[in-house]
Amino acid sequence: MSIDRRSFFKFLGITGLTVIGLKSSGENTTPEDDSEFYGVLYDSSICIGCRACEKACAKAHGLPEPEDELEAGIKRKTSENQRCVINAFETDEGEVYVRNQCMHCNEPACVAACLTQAMYKTKEGPVIWREEKCMGCRYCMVSCPFDVPKFEYGSTNPKIQKCDMCYDRIKNGEIPVCVKTCGDALFFGTRRELISEARRRIAEWPEMYIEDIYGEHTVGGTGYLYLAPVSHKELGFDIKLQKNSYPSLTKSFLYSVPAVDVLVPSVLLGLHAATKVKQTKTENYE
Amino acid sequence: MNSPAYPITKEKQSQPVWKFILSELKPRGKWLTPFNVISLPIILAGITLMAIRFTHGLGAVSNVTQEIPWGLWKGFNVVTGVAFAGGAYVLTFIVYILKVDKFHSIVRATVLNGFLAYLFYTFALVLDLGKPWNIFNPVIGNNYGVSSVLFLVAWHFILYILGLLIEFSPAVAEWLGSKRAHKILSGLTLGAVIFGVTLSVLHQSGLGALFLMAKGKIHPLWYSEFIPLLFLVSSVFAGLSMIIFEGAISQRVFFKQISRKNHEARKDMLKILSRICAFTMFIYFFLQLLVLIHGQHWSYLNTPMGYWYLLEMVGFVFIPMLLFIRSFQKPNIVLTRVAAIMAIVGIILNRLNVSIIAFRWDAAVRYVPSWMEIVISISIILIQIWIFRWIITRMPVLNESPGFAKIHKQAGNHYISK
Amino acid sequence: MDGFSYTNIFETKGIEYLTIIAFFAVLVPFWFIVSRKPKRKVAATGSNQIISAASLRIPQGIFFSKFHTWAHMEESGNAKVGLDDLLVHITGDVEISQLKSPAEYIEKGEVLAVLRYNGNSLKILSPISGEIENINSTLNENPEIIRADPYRLGWIYAIKPTNWKAETNSYFLAEDATTWAVQELKRFKDFLAISASATMPQPVGVILQDGGELMEKPLAEFPQEIWDDFQKNFLS
Numbered sequence: 001m002s003i004d005r006r007s008f009f010k011f012l013g014i015t016g017l018t019v020i021g022l023k024s025s026g027e028n029t030t031p032e033d034d035s036e037f038y039g040v041l042y043d044s045s046i047c048i049g050c051r052a053c054e055k056a057c058a059k060a061h062g063l064p065e066p067e068d069e070l071e072a073g074i075k076r077k078t079s080e081n082q083r084c085v086i087n088a089f090e091t092d093e094g095e096v097y098v099r100n101q102c103m104h105c106n107e108p109a110c111v112a113a114c115l116t117q118a119m120y121k122t123k124e125g126p127v128i129w130r131e132e133k134c135m136g137c138r139y140c141m142v143s144c145p146f147d148v149p150k151f152e153y154g155s156t157n158p159k160i161q162k163c164d165m166c167y168d169r170i171k172n173g174e175i176p177v178c179v180k181t182c183g184d185a186l187f188f189g190t191r192r193e194l195i196s197e198a199r200r201r202i203a204e205w206p207e208m209y210i211e212d213i214y215g216e217h218t219v220g221g222t223g224y225l226y227l228a229p230v231s232h233k234e235l236g237f238d239i240k241l242q243k244n245s246y247p248s249l250t251k252s253f254l255y256s257v258p259a260v261d262v263l264v265p266s267v268l269l270g271l272h273a274a275t276k277v278k279q280t281k282t283e284n285y286e
Numbered sequence: 287m288n289s290p291a292y293p294i295t296k297e298k299q300s301q302p303v304w305k306f307i308l309s310e311l312k313p314r315g316k317w318l319t320p321f322n323v324i325s326l327p328i329i330l331a332g333i334t335l336m337a338i339r340f341t342h343g344l345g346a347v348s349n350v351t352q353e354i355p356w357g358l359w360k361g362f363n364v365v366t367g368v369a370f371a372g373g374a375y376v377l378t379f380i381v382y383i384l385k386v387d388k389f390h391s392i393v394r395a396t397v398l399n400g401f402l403a404y405l406f407y408t409f410a411l412v413l414d415l416g417k418p419w420n421i422f423n424p425v426i427g428n429n430y431g432v433s434s435v436l437f438l439v440a441w442h443f444i445l446y447i448l449g450l451l452i453e454f455s456p457a458v459a460e461w462l463g464s465k466r467a468h469k470i471l472s473g474l475t476l477g478a479v480i481f482g483v484t485l486s487v488l489h490q491s492g493l494g495a496l497f498l499m500a501k502g503k504i505h506p507l508w509y510s511e512f513i514p515l516l517f518l519v520s521s522v523f524a525g526l527s528m529i530i531f532e533g534a535i536s537q538r539v540f541f542k543q544i545s546r547k548n549h550e551a552r553k554d555m556l557k558i559l560s561r562i563c564a565f566t567m568f569i570y571f572f573l574q575l576l577v578l579i580h581g582q583h584w585s586y587l588n589t590p591m592g593y594w595y596l597l598e599m600v601g602f603v604f605i606p607m608l609l610f611i612r613s614f615q616k617p618n619i620v621l622t623r624v625a626a627i628m629a630i631v632g633i634i635l636n637r638l639n640v641s642i643i644a645f646r647w648d649a650a651v652r653y654v655p656s657w658m659e660i661v662i663s664i665s666i667i668l669i670q671i672w673i674f675r676w677i678i679t680r681m682p683v684l685n686e687s688p689g690f691a692k693i694h695k696q697a698g699n700h701y702i703s704k
Numbered sequence: 705m706d707g708f709s710y711t712n713i714f715e716t717k718g719i720e721y722l723t724i725i726a727f728f729a730v731l732v733p734f735w736f737i738v739s740r741k742p743k744r745k746v747a748a749t750g751s752n753q754i755i756s757a758a759s760l761r762i763p764q765g766i767f768f769s770k771f772h773t774w775a776h777m778e779e780s781g782n783a784k785v786g787l788d789d790l791l792v793h794i795t796g797d798v799e800i801s802q803l804k805s806p807a808e809y810i811e812k813g814e815v816l817a818v819l820r821y822n823g824n825s826l827k828i829l830s831p832i833s834g835e836i837e838n839i840n841s842t843l844n845e846n847p848e849i850i851r852a853d854p855y856r857l858g859w860i861y862a863i864k865p866t867n868w869k870a871e872t873n874s875y876f877l878a879e880d881a882t883t884w885a886v887q888e889l890k891r892f893k894d895f896l897a898i899s900a901s902a903t904m905p906q907p908v909g910v911i912l913q914d915g916g917e918l919m920e921k922p923l924a925e926f927p928q929e930i931w932d933d934f935q936k937n938f939l940s
Contacts, residue, residue: 077352107713109499111433112499112714113434113435114434115434115437115440116420116423116424116431117429117430132420133423134416135416135417135418135419135420135424136416136418137414137416138416139496141355142355142499142500142645143499145499145501145502150352151416152416153343153345153348153350154343154345154346156341156342156343158343158416238502240502241502242501245713246501247499249501250433250435250495251713251714253435253491253492253495253498254433254435254714254717257438257720258720258721258724261488261724261727261728262724262727264483264484264487265481268383268479268483268484269735271383272382272383272476275385276385430718432714433717477732
C-alpha cells in the first residue's frame with residue numbers, strides 16, 4: 001500500500017538526517033567559556049594615522065599595500081584587496097583618525113545569514129570565513145549592518161575578504177599583526193579586559209574621551225571596541241544601529257517555522273476531511 | 287480502455303524508450319513563428335553570456351557592487367519569479383483541498399508552470415553564485431546553517447520542486463501510457479498538495495524574511511518586520527494574476543487543445559479568480575496601511591522615494607483592485623486581463639523595490655543592471671516558455687486525459703475513506 | 705563592567721527541524737487511524753437470511769427492465785443504472801467488472817458489466833442506450849455496497865440517455881414493478897427447483913426450507929450451466 005511505502009522512506013530519511021544533523025549542527029557556536037571572547041580595543045584619541053597597521057595587515061595576508069593617501073572628508077573603504085582602513089575626520093579636536101574593519105560582533109548577522117556556516121563565530125571570539133564551505137551567495141553582505149564582507153567579483157573562484165583578527169595567530173597564542181605593529185592605539189584581550197581597560201582610560205583622562213564605548217552594546221556587543229575623543233556621529237559611525245543583535249530580527253520568523261509546519265498540514269487535512277463528505281454526497285445526487 | 291485523444295496504438299507500445307523520446311523531440315508546428323524568431327536569438331545570446339559569466343567571473347557580466355550584492359537575477363528571477371509561481375499552491379489548494387472542481391481543467395497547466403518556474407529560478411540562483419560547485423554544501427551537511435533564513439528557503443525550494451513533480455507526474459504517466467505508475471502517483475497527489483501548500487506558505491514569506499537583517503539598508507517605507515507577511519499575502523494575488531495572464535495567452539496559442547467545455551469553464555473561472563484577487567489585494571492594501579502607520583514613516587511620503595512608494599501602492603495595487611471589482615460586477619474579460627497585468631506590474635515593482643531599488647537607495651553608486659544581465663534574465667524565462675510549450679503539445683495537460691486516468695482520479699478521491 | 709555571556713538564540717534549530725520531519729512521518733499513519741471508518745456489517749435481508757416477497761426492496765420511482773437492471777433519471781439529465789434487489793440477493797458476494805469507460809456508447813441490451821463468482825459469470829445487459837458519463841469506482845474497493853444499497857450508492861453507471869422515453873416505455877414502474885418482482889421471485893423458485901433436480905439428485909439445503917422460502921445466495925453452489933440457464937431465462 002502506498003501508505004506504508006511512504007512511511008518507510010520517511011523513516012529512512014529521519015535516521016539518515018538524524019545522523020547527519022547531530023553531527024553537523026553540533027558544530028554550533030556555543031563556546032565553552034562564552035563570556036571570554038577575544039577582541040581589540042581601538043583608541044581613536046591616541047591613533048596618529050600612521051597606517052602602519054594597514055601595511056602590516058596587507059603584508060601578512062598577501063594583499064597589495066594600499067597606495068592612496070589619507071584625506072579628511074574622503075571616506076576610504078575596505079575592499080576585496082584591503083581588510084582594514086584608516087579614515088581621517090576633521091573635528092573640533094583637530095584631525096581624528098578612525099580605523100574600520102570587521103567588528104567581530106558577539107552575535108554576527110553574517111554568521112546567522114550564512115547557510116553553509118562558512119561565516120563562523122569561533123569560540124575564541126573572532127568571526128572567520130571558511131573558504132571550502134562558501135558558495136558565494138553573498139547573503140552575508142546583504143545582512144551585515146557594517147557592510148564589511150567584500151567579494152571578489154572579478155575572480156572565477158571568488159573570495160570573501162574581511163578581517164579575521166588573525167585567527168591563526170590567536171590560536172597559536174600570538175596577537176593580531178595590527179595590534180603587534182601598533183602597540184599604542186590597538187589593544188588586544190578578552191572583551192571583559194578590554195571594557196575594564198576602556199573604563200579605566202575614560203576615568204583617568206576624562207578630557208580625552210567621551211563616555212560611550214562604541215561596540216559595547218551596539219548590535220548586541222561587538223569584538224572591536226572604540227574609544228573616541230568626540231561624538232561618534234562626527235567620526236562616521238553609524239549611530240542608528242540597534243542595541244539588539246541583528247539575528248534577533250529574524251528570530252520571530254525562524255521561531256514560527258516549526259509551528260507553521262505543524263499547524264498548516266493539520267488544518268489542510270481537516271479541511272480535506274470536511275469537504276470530502278460534501279463531495280461524496282454531491283456525487284451521488286448528480 | 288482507449289481514449290480518443292490518446293489511443294494506445296500498438297506502435298507506441300512496442301517502441302523502445304529512447305526511440306520514443308527521440309521521436310517526441312521532433313518539433314511540431316511551424317518553425318518561423320514571430321515568437322520563435324524573436325526568442326531564439328535572445329536565448330542564444332543568453333547562453334553565450336552565461337558561458338562568459340563562468341569563464342570570467344560574475345563581475346564580467348553583472349553590475350552588482352560591494353554595497354548592493356544582489357542584482358537582477360536574484361531580485362527579479364528568483365524573488366519576483368517565485369511570487370508569480372505562487373499560483374500553483376493557491377490553485378492546488380482550491381482544487382484538491384476545497385474540492386472546487388470548476389478549476390480542474392487548468393490545475394495541471396498551473397502546476398507545470400510552477401514546476402518549471404521553480405526549476406529555472408533555482409538555475410538563476412546557481413548562476414548568481416560565486417562558487418556554484420559548493421551549492422551542495424547546505425544539502426549534504428557541510429554545514430547546515432540552520433539559523434539562516436536562506437537555508438530554509440533553499441531547502442524549501444528543493445522539497446517543493448519534488449512536490450510539484452509528484453503532482454505533475456500523473457500527466458507524464460498518461461503520456462507514456464503506464465497505468466500502474468499513474469495509479470500510484472495519483473494516490474500521492476493529496477499528500478503532495480498538503481506538503482506543497484505548507485512549504486509555499488513558509489518560503490513565500492521566507493523570501494521576505496531574507497531581507498529582515500537588512501534593517502537600515504532598505505528604505506523605511508519598504509522595510510518593516512512584517513515583510514514576510516506582506517510577501518505571503520501578495521504572492522496569492524501575484525500567482526492568480528499570472529494564471530489569468532498566462533491563461534489568456536495559452537487559450538489563444540493552444541486553442542485546439544482545449545475542449546469546448548473547458549473554454550466555457552474558463553470564463554466562469556475568470557470571474558471567480560478576479561473576485562479572489564480583488565479581495566486579497568484589499569487585505570494586502572490594508573496590511574500595508576497598518577505597517578505604514580505602525581512604523582510612523584509617513585513623513586517619508588513626501589520625498590522622491592515616497593512618491594515612488596505611492597505609485598506602487600496606489601497605482602499598481604489599489605487601482606487594479608478596483609478594476610478587478612469592476613470586471614466581475616459586469617463580467618468583462620478584457621478588464622480582468624488588464625487588471626491582472628497591472629497587478630503583475632505592481633508585484634514586480636514591490637519585489638524589485640525591496641531587493642534592489644530601495645535596497646541601499648542612498649548608496650553613492652546606484653545599481654543599474656547591465657544589458658548582459660537583462661539578456662540572461664530574459665533568456666532564462668524564454669527557455670522556460672519553450673520547454674512549457676514542448677510539454678503542452680505532447681502531454682495531456684490542457685487536453686483530456688485518457689480513459690484509464692479518469693477512473694484512477696475518481697478512485698483517488700475515495701482512497702482515504704476506507 | 706560585568707562579563708558578557710553569550711547565548712545562541714537559535715540553538716535548538718537543528719533538533720527542531722528533525723522533530724518536524726519526524727512529525728510528518730508520524731502524521732500520515734496517524735491520520736489514517738483517525739479517519740478510518742468502523743467496519744460496517746453488511747445488512748442482511750431482515751435477520752433471518754431468507755429472501756421473501758416482503759423483504760425485497762422495490763423503490764416505486766425506479767424503472768425496472770426485464771434484464772433485472774434498473775434505470776433512474778436524475779435532475780442533471782443523466783440516468784443511473786444498476787442491478788435490482790432480486791438479482792443482488794440471488795447472486796451473493798460477487799465481483800462486478802465494469803466493461804465500459806466514460807465517453808463510450810452503449811446500446812440497450814448490450815453487455816454493461818459482468819458478475820463473477822467462483823469462476824462462474826453472468827452478463828448484465830443495459831436497460832437503456834446512451835453515452836457513459838460516469839462509472840461508480842467505489843464498487844472496486846467496496847463491492848458490498850451493491851448489496852447494501854443497490855439503488856443509490858450501488859449504482860453502476862451514469863448514462864446520458866439517447867432514447868429514454870421509447871426505451872423505458874415497456875419497463876415496470878411503481879405497483880407494476882412490485883407485482884413483477886413478486887412474480888419473478890416465484891418464477892425463480894420454480895426455476896431453481898427444476899434446475900436443482902436436473903443437476904443434483906439430493907436437494908441442497910438452499911431451497912425449500914420450512915414454508916418453501918429461499919435462502920440467501922442460492923446460485924452460489926450451482927455449476928456454470930445453471931448460471932447460463934439463469935442468464936437465458938431471466939437476464940435476457
